[in-house]
Amino acid sequence: MPTVYVPTMLLSVTGGVKQVDVEARNVRQLVDKLDEIYPGIKDRLVQDGQIRSNLAVAIDGEVARLGMIERCADAREVHFVPAIGGGTR
Numbered sequence: 503m504p505t506v507y508v509p510t511m512l513l514s515v516t517g518g519v520k521q522v523d524v525e526a527r528n529v530r531q532l533v534d535k536l537d538e539i540y541p542g543i544k545d546r547l548v549q550d551g552q553i554r555s556n557l558a559v560a561i562d563g564e565v566a567r568l569g570m571i572e573r574c575a576d577a578r579e580v581h582f583v584p585a586i587g588g589g590t591r
Contacts, residue, residue, distance in 0.1 A: 504561070504577040506536065509584070515543045524580075529559055530570040532580060547582060558585040 503525045508516050516522070522539065526532035537544035546554075552569055553559055559566040560581040566572035574580055 504532070504574050504580045506532065506580045506582075509582050511584075512543060512546055512582070515546060516540045527573065527575045528570065529553070529561075529566060529572045529574055529580075532574055533570070553582075556585055558583050 503523050505521050506524050507521050508519060513520065517540075519540075522536070524532050524535045524539075526535055533544050533547055536547075547557065548554065548570075553566075559569070559572065560579075560583060561572060561574050561577045562579055566574075
């Protein structure tokens with residue numbers, strides 16, 4: 503069961519809880535279960551059925567390339583972090 507680390511920007515939704523263990527097969531289930539525990543968190547993480555473009559999901563240190571369908575059942579850590587975008591010159 504992965505431990506989800508809550509980003510600072512969402513601590514107001516979790517009442518200050520910084521990490522929570524959530525049993526889920528993929529990121530979609532994980533977000534749904536987080537929303538059951540902390541109503542409203544899904545709206546802050548997801549837009550139009552996908553992880554918001556300003557966020558990235560890291561599972562055991564690797565960026566989840568498959569978004570909501572990325573497997574996380576065997577993961578130890580899941581982080582929602584601000585996405586880092588490249589610029590153009």
